[in-house]
Amino acid sequence: MTTIDFYAILPLITLVAWASALLLLDLFFTRKTEGLTPILAALGLLITLVISALDLGAGSTAFNGMIEADGFSSYLQILFAGSGIIGIALAYGYLKRMGINKGEYYPLLLYSISGMILMAQAADLIVVFLALELLSIPLYILAGIARPNPASEEAALKYFLLGAFAGGFVVYGVALSFGATGTTSLSGIVAAVDTGLANMPLLLIGAGLILIGLGFKVALVPFHMWTPDVYHGAPTPLTAFMAVGAKAAGFAALLRIFLAALPVLAGNFVPVFWILSALTMFTGNLIAIVQDNIKRMLAYSSIAHAGYIMMAVVTFGQEFVSKDAVASSLFYLLAYAVTNFGAWSVVIALERAEGKGLQLEDYYGLGKKYPVLAAAMLVFMLSFIGVPPTIGFMGKFYLFRTVLEGGYTWLAVIGVLTSILSAYYYLRVVVNMYMREGDPEIAPDRLVQLVSIVGALAVVLLSVFATPLFRWASQAVLNLF
């Protein structure tokens, strides 16, 4: 391992070491000191975040081309570590309140994030698979951590079975790609294709299988069936984290594999992506309309948002658009992350033991009784719909620009029309909060309320002063191709 290698994976090493140490340390914490675990976990993520931001391995390729440390990976690593910190803030009071305060929650979360961090850097299909498993397995366990709550157990089992299934697709796809090109490294595949040595039909099938596997992870229709049940059954702070982290990691792999390595397959995959994207936006938004449980509603909404990001991926074969495709996806992931954590923080504030407080009726009268929290939720809902001035609007603006640049006007039309469907169910929450009478209760969890308020401010302010974020997203793409 050279110095370059070391610097390239420094965020990963830090986090894995920290998680392992924390796992051991947690054993020695008594009831009095057990509050230290989440604090230390957050500290570890903060250090990882700083290291990622320093970008020590800037632009280097490490471990014989298996690891790429570039702006793309740095951007996503910061996103993952930041999401982790917010995820911990949301979980801290929640786990205690629900009586599931188990120390291993936090180290497992860190392991999962380390998988995501690796995914952002993966420049080799084997590493993609490794990262996929590393991020997924802790999530399977975490989904079931509310044991013996049957919903949580069901979520864990369902997630595990379907996740393992999806992992199987990926590994099979990797094998076929290896068979087709004689290598698993992305640059090697590009070279094999360029020199004409690759067996194209085989590569096509391999890539298709990888797409299916990753489609499961990011919850594209028709691979989305697990999402509502898992999102519903898992502890809410974990759901909030999964909706951002697992989705972003899946898209990290999709973007790197298809845009950087396989634009040659565009002719075959563009129609597939087109249909997947349209179907995902449509189905996710349509089914969300009839949900009465807010966790399930947000689960379907997260499916729909995967469809929006997928729109940008459709343009992956066009060289002059692909930079925008990646940058707009990255920006949208960030916008989605901020909005999503905000919305889930409100859900967590209202949730009570035994899954109560999660129905849409439980939001009746929130606007009168807790005006600040309701106003925050309003901002998040508007951001999800894409009404300015919110960061969700900025995200959609850039995404739709990319799609139109790529020439997929009808896909863009489908995109905006489905966002009207989405307005209907997001507004249901607003109607319930402001236009109906009720007497809701919220948990006295300062940390969660802080996330709501800061989140709402961020959603608005980051949209008005969005230039640095857009620049950051554009720069993240520079060395990708």
Add this chain to the structure above:
Amino acid sequence: MTFFTNPLNLVTLFPLVGVLVILLFKQEQKKEIRWTALIVSLITFGLSIWVLILFDPNNPDLQLVINLSWIEIADWEISYQMGVDGLSILLVLLTTFLTPISLLSTWTAVEDQVKDFMIFFLLLEVGMLGVFLAQDLFLFYVFWEFTLVPMYFLIGIWGGPKRMYAAVKFFLYTMTGSVLMLLAILWLGIYQGTFSVPDLTAMGGIPAQVQLWLFLAFAAAFAIKVPMWPLHSWLPDAHVQAPTAGSVILAGVLLKMGTYGFLRFNIPLFPKAALQAAPWMALLAVIGILYGAAVSYYQKDVKMLVAYSSVSHLGFVMLGLFALNPQGIQGGILQMVNHGISTGALFLLVGMIYERRHTRVMDDFGGLWKVMPVYGALTLVVTLSSMGLPGLNGFAGEFPILLGAFGSEAIGSPWYAGLAALGVILAAVYLLYMFQKLFLGPLDKEENKGLKDLTVRELVTITPLVILIFWIGLYPKPFFTLMAPAVEKLLTIIEAASLAMY
């Protein structure tokens, strides 16, 4: 720091000061909140008068321009650009004028959540002013969409029994058009490289075929807002369910955002498409005029009647704009203002009687003149103005519109104007019918006998509108002077396009 000293920016953002102050009050301090909102809106009106003083009516171009770079998205530079010209100055004044009047009308009508109400109302004012002043498509879209949110709440929280349905319908309807416009805006950004409206207008050069698509996408947003027949079905719901102040602003200003959109964007940006579409737009406008009038006649609820009359009146505006000649467009712009004043006043008057009797069904009234003579007289003036009696404001707008439409080359047939003139007669029918039902005949309902005439506050609310009704009716020249050069300039674009086509 031009951002804080530019008069236009000051006008637009000043209501936010009120929002911040109101946030400091408690929900119970209703009096303080109401006065703060009113004073802030009056200062905003004062600022807009200042803009009018600075405005040079002989200059056809944008004035008092503020142009700052704002957001960079990849290679796009989005500017924060505002400006005012003859097309928008009257609408800005209309907005700042109607806002304090609407607020005054809520003094006793809104008792619940006064704080929230005033915040939403002032936010709405920011949005509306932004729409009329923004000269960058991105900025325009931000303001345009933003107006949805406060209006949605005004209907949804303080509205009538079916308010939630009406609020959501309003939001979804309007958004459907808006998002299609967003795609067209993006198209312009991608292929023309800028969102700046003056730059885009000067640049031109969009192929005729594409123009048509872009025209339609923009028209989707604006036609729903106007609303043009057959996209009007959200309007009666929203109007009837909205609280009085909401209806006044909705009819007075929000609908004008649609007609203004056609004027500011559709016609100058896509002149060839505008010429091609003119007969069709005229057709829809005329159908709207006749349909709105016919449906108004059959309403039992006064507010419903006034709501449908808007469909009819806005049809005149659209007909005038797409006559694409000086009379038509000038009449159209003036008619926007007129409709804001007359229909705003009608909604205020309906609100006043509703506050007293809690019903708006015409059969519950009759003979009101005997108990409320002042109210009756004012209603008569407003009604006559709305039906276009010469000497009052409605005529000053409708006459040039019909004149313009009659001789319009773009529309190509005098029949549209002829049919539209029929609408004027129908307006007289349904409005006089309404007046008769309310005020004439015997005072036979027991509940109506004890009704009190207007209070001083109510008189203060309605009088400025009545003064304007007479002013515009008797001496409209200053209003036409303000817009004439800008309309001339707009028509040179149309002429150039017309020469290029034929």
